[in-house]
Amino acid sequence: xxxxxxxxxxxxxxxxxxxxxxxxxxxxxxxxxxxxxxxxxxxxxxxxxxxxxxxxxxxxxxxxxxxxxxxxxxxxxxxxxxxxxxxxxxxxxxxxxxxxxxxxxxxxxxxxxxxxxxxxxxxxxxxxxxxxxxxxxxxxxxxxxxxxxxxxxxxxxxxxxxxxxxxxxxxxxxxxxxxxxxxxxxxxxxxxxxxxxxxxxxxxxxxxxxxxxxxxxxxxxxxxxxxxxxxxxxxxxxxxxxxxxxxxxxxxxxxxxxxxxxxxxxxx
Amino acid sequence: xxxxxxxxxxxxxxxxxxxxxxxxxxxxxxxxxxxxxxxxxxxxxxxxxxxxxxxxxxxxxxxxxxxxxxxxxxxxxxxxxxxxxxxxxxxxxxxxxxxxxxxxxxxxxxxxxxxxxxxxxxxxxxxxxxxxxxxxxxxxxxxxxxxxxxxxxxxxxxxxxxxxxxxxxxxxxxxxxxxxxxxxxxxxxxxxxxxxxxxxxxxxxxxxxxxxxxxxxxxxxxxxxxxxxxxxxxxxxxxxxxxxxxxxxxxxxxxxxxxxxxxxxxxxxxxxxxxxxxxxxxxxxxxxxxxxxxx
Numbered sequence: 001x002x003x004x005x006x007x008x009x010x011x012x013x014x015x016x017x018x019x020x021x022x023x024x025x026x027x028x029x030x031x032x033x034x035x036x037x038x039x040x041x042x043x044x045x046x047x048x049x050x051x052x053x054x055x056x057x058x059x060x061x062x063x064x065x066x067x068x069x070x071x072x073x074x075x076x077x078x079x080x081x082x083x084x085x086x087x088x089x090x091x092x093x094x095x096x097x098x099x100x101x102x103x104x105x106x107x108x109x110x111x112x113x114x115x116x117x118x119x120x121x122x123x124x125x126x127x128x129x130x131x132x133x134x135x136x137x138x139x140x141x142x143x144x145x146x147x148x149x150x151x152x153x154x155x156x157x158x159x160x161x162x163x164x165x166x167x168x169x170x171x172x173x174x175x176x177x178x179x180x181x182x183x184x185x186x187x188x189x190x191x192x193x194x195x196x197x198x199x200x201x202x203x204x205x206x207x208x209x210x211x212x213x214x215x216x217x218x219x220x221x222x223x224x225x226x227x228x229x230x231x232x233x234x235x236x237x238x239x240x241x242x243x244x245x246x247x248x249x250x251x252x253x254x255x256x257x258x259x260x261x262x263x264x265x266x267x268x
Numbered sequence: 269x270x271x272x273x274x275x276x277x278x279x280x281x282x283x284x285x286x287x288x289x290x291x292x293x294x295x296x297x298x299x300x301x302x303x304x305x306x307x308x309x310x311x312x313x314x315x316x317x318x319x320x321x322x323x324x325x326x327x328x329x330x331x332x333x334x335x336x337x338x339x340x341x342x343x344x345x346x347x348x349x350x351x352x353x354x355x356x357x358x359x360x361x362x363x364x365x366x367x368x369x370x371x372x373x374x375x376x377x378x379x380x381x382x383x384x385x386x387x388x389x390x391x392x393x394x395x396x397x398x399x400x401x402x403x404x405x406x407x408x409x410x411x412x413x414x415x416x417x418x419x420x421x422x423x424x425x426x427x428x429x430x431x432x433x434x435x436x437x438x439x440x441x442x443x444x445x446x447x448x449x450x451x452x453x454x455x456x457x458x459x460x461x462x463x464x465x466x467x468x469x470x471x472x473x474x475x476x477x478x479x480x481x482x483x484x485x486x487x488x489x490x491x492x493x494x495x496x497x498x499x500x501x502x503x504x505x506x507x508x509x510x511x512x513x514x515x516x517x518x519x520x521x522x523x524x525x526x527x528x529x530x531x532x533x534x535x536x537x538x539x540x541x542x543x544x545x546x547x548x549x550x551x552x553x554x555x556x557x558x559x560x561x562x563x
Contacts, residue, residue: 007470008371015367015380018360022387025398025438028408032401040401043411086288093276094269104558105293111491113499113543115516119536120300123307123529143296165276175278204391206502211523223393227400227506236401239394250389254382 026243033236040233052237062238065222068134069203072218075138076145076202081195083142084149085187091150092157109144114207117143122211132214140212141202148201149194156190189260196253200246308534329534339518339535346515347542349429350497353436357493358486360437361444365485366478368445369452370460388442396506399435400426403507431507432514439503440496444489451485452478484560491547498543515539 032040036049056062087106091099109117121140122132130136160183168178206220213221226235273282309325317323333339368377387395402409403425410422425431455478463473479486504514519539522532551557 004470011363011367011371014363018364019380019383021438022384022441025395025402026387026390028402029394029398041404041407042401043406043408083288083292086285087292089277090273090285090289094272096269096272098269102293105297107558109297111495111543111547113495113516113539115499115501115519116304116536116540117300119519119523119533120304121296122523123533124300124303126529127303139296143292143300146292146296175276176281179277179281200389204393206391206393207499210501210520220391220393223391223397224502224505227393227397235397239391239397242394243390246389246391247386250386251382254385 029236030240030243033233033240035233038232040231040236052233055232055234056237059234061217062219062222065217065219068213068216069219071134072137072141072209073199073202075134076142077195077198079138080142080146080149080198081191083146084194084198085153085191087146087150088153088157091154092160106150107147110147112144114144114205115211118208118211121208132212132216134213134216136212136214137209137216137218140208141205144208145198145201149198152194152197153187153190156187160186193253193257196249200249304533305537307530308537310530312528312530329531330538332531333535333538342513342518343515343538343542345429346498349433350494351546353433353440353497354490354494356433357437357441357444358448358490361441361448361489365445365448365452365482366474368449370455370457384442384445392439393502393506395439396435396503399431399438400506403431403434426507427509427511429508429512432504432512435503435507436497436500439500440493443492443496447485447488447492448482449485451482455481483554484556487550487554487556488560490550494546494550495543498539498546 028042029040031042033052034048034050035042035045036047036051037044091103091106118140121136121143125131125136125139164182164186165178168182169175173181204220205218206224209218209221217225223235223238270282270286273285276282277285308329309327311322311326311328313320313323333343368380372380401407404410405422405424405426409425410419413419414422459477459481460473463477468476499516500514501516501520504512504517508514515535516539519532519535522528522535526532
């Protein structure tokens with residue numbers, strides 16, 4: 001018994017160390033933003049300053065990259081969300097001997113390294129005379145993000161009570177009305193969550209974008225190139241802002257998701 | 269298949285569904301991959317020579333890897349290091365997944381999961397960059413170690429594969445924690461209690477009860493982590509040095525510095541084969557199917 005209690009104590013200690021390991025690096029990076037030093041570090045501390053935020057705001061390359069990232073993310077949403085929904089509906093409706101093969105093909109983008117999706121997209125479109133840029137970045141990213149959307153929509157679709165569908169049709173609704181009034185509203189929470197995830201996945205993507213951005217540098221590609229050439233704490237200022245925005249989004253998303261789960265549990 | 273869709277949704281919607289699915293699976297997934305393989309089998313020719321006598325399928329681009337000692341060494345180093353990253357990540361994640369699933373109270377677990385999700389949402393580049401600051405020659409880690417008197421002189425952490433591996437474990441850990449956690453959580457507590465009552469120690473309980481049950485989760489975590497590690501470009505680019513290049517960096521150079529896309533395509537395909545090979549091996553060893561992975 002005492003050995004078990006001892007193990008429990010070790011485990012608790014491990015969990016604390018684990019979370020320290022998870023968050024300390026991010027804190028160090030955030031702290032380096034405010035250090036008055038030409039190179040991003042926290043040792044030695046050269047005094048506290050806010051000048052790197054000003055430097056960042058004056059960086060036109062950063063603003064251009066941010067605009068590109070936003071355009072790409074919007075394009076990915078427009079492409080990946082409809083594809084993901086369509087695929088979920090397809091898998092939920094069809095039964096066929098070809099289904100296991102199709103399912104493997106549908107999941108394959110999730111199990112393919114991002115660089116390879118970028119490379120194959122780049123090669124394929126070169127044959128058609130299209131070079132790297134925002135258009136190809138959207139296509140490359142949407143290739144695997146659509147699979148994430150499909151998984152999230154499928155998870156909700158599996159819990160759909162199909163008697164509702166039949167009732168609507170029996171009461172004289174057309175198939176389109178049933179889809180528009182019954183199925184789509186039911187799927188809405190999953191579609192919204194999937195859209196948030198798709199947006200973030202796109203915004204943060206590096207491996208696929210690296211090969212297909214051409215001269216339309218996105219924000220992540222821009223940050224990586226800054227780290228390797230011309231590194232100043234302005235990169236940290238950008239990182240800190242992105243982290244704060246992300247954390248805010250993550251918390252809102254989690255709180256909403258939990259409220260919805262609680263509601264659906266009560267509903268049953 | 270189309271008829272089943274048309275019966276449920278009506279023809280116009282069924283056409284839209286099939287069109288979107290076809291656009292994705294044919295134009296975005298399959299054709300680009302086939303084109304990449306075709307490219308990898310052709311010599312790198314000037315536009316004028318294309319379609320000429322020299323334009324035909326050849327394995328020359330694949331032979332390059334085996335003829336070039338440096339590239340071959342980097343290929344195998346990428347393989348072994350990715351396996352090592354996967355095992356390290358599993359080792360670090362397992363105790364946490366166990367804690368979250370079976371030891372923590374529901375409130376503690378909910379808080380921990382929220383804390384885990386936050387860094388998961390933060391960009392891979394930024395997470396890697398934070399280690400770049402910590403491991404720098406005049407960075408905080410060296411300062412702390414010197415203050416404690418453990419070392420006399422700063423260490424060059426960013427000079428070999430060590431820094432790259434630390435960065436990768438950090439970047440991909442959550443792809444391991446979540447599947448393993450989900451798998452352990454579905455284990456019936458009574459089984460663990462029964463094993464204890466029958467006299468099994470902690471290690472034995474895990475080896476005989478928990479790990480066999482968590483197999484699908486462990487397999488999923490390992491496949492994802494290996495794929496991300498072997499396919500990583502950001503981590504070695506930021507935390508590595510010229511002496512510790514990753515296979516993805518060689519591929520990148522063929523495209524954007526060497527200007528030989530055919531050669532790059534062959535290397536990219538080899539990387540894909542590596543990942544598929546690892547995945548098949550893990551699925552076979554753990555006896556899990558594709559359906560278990562998507563969960």
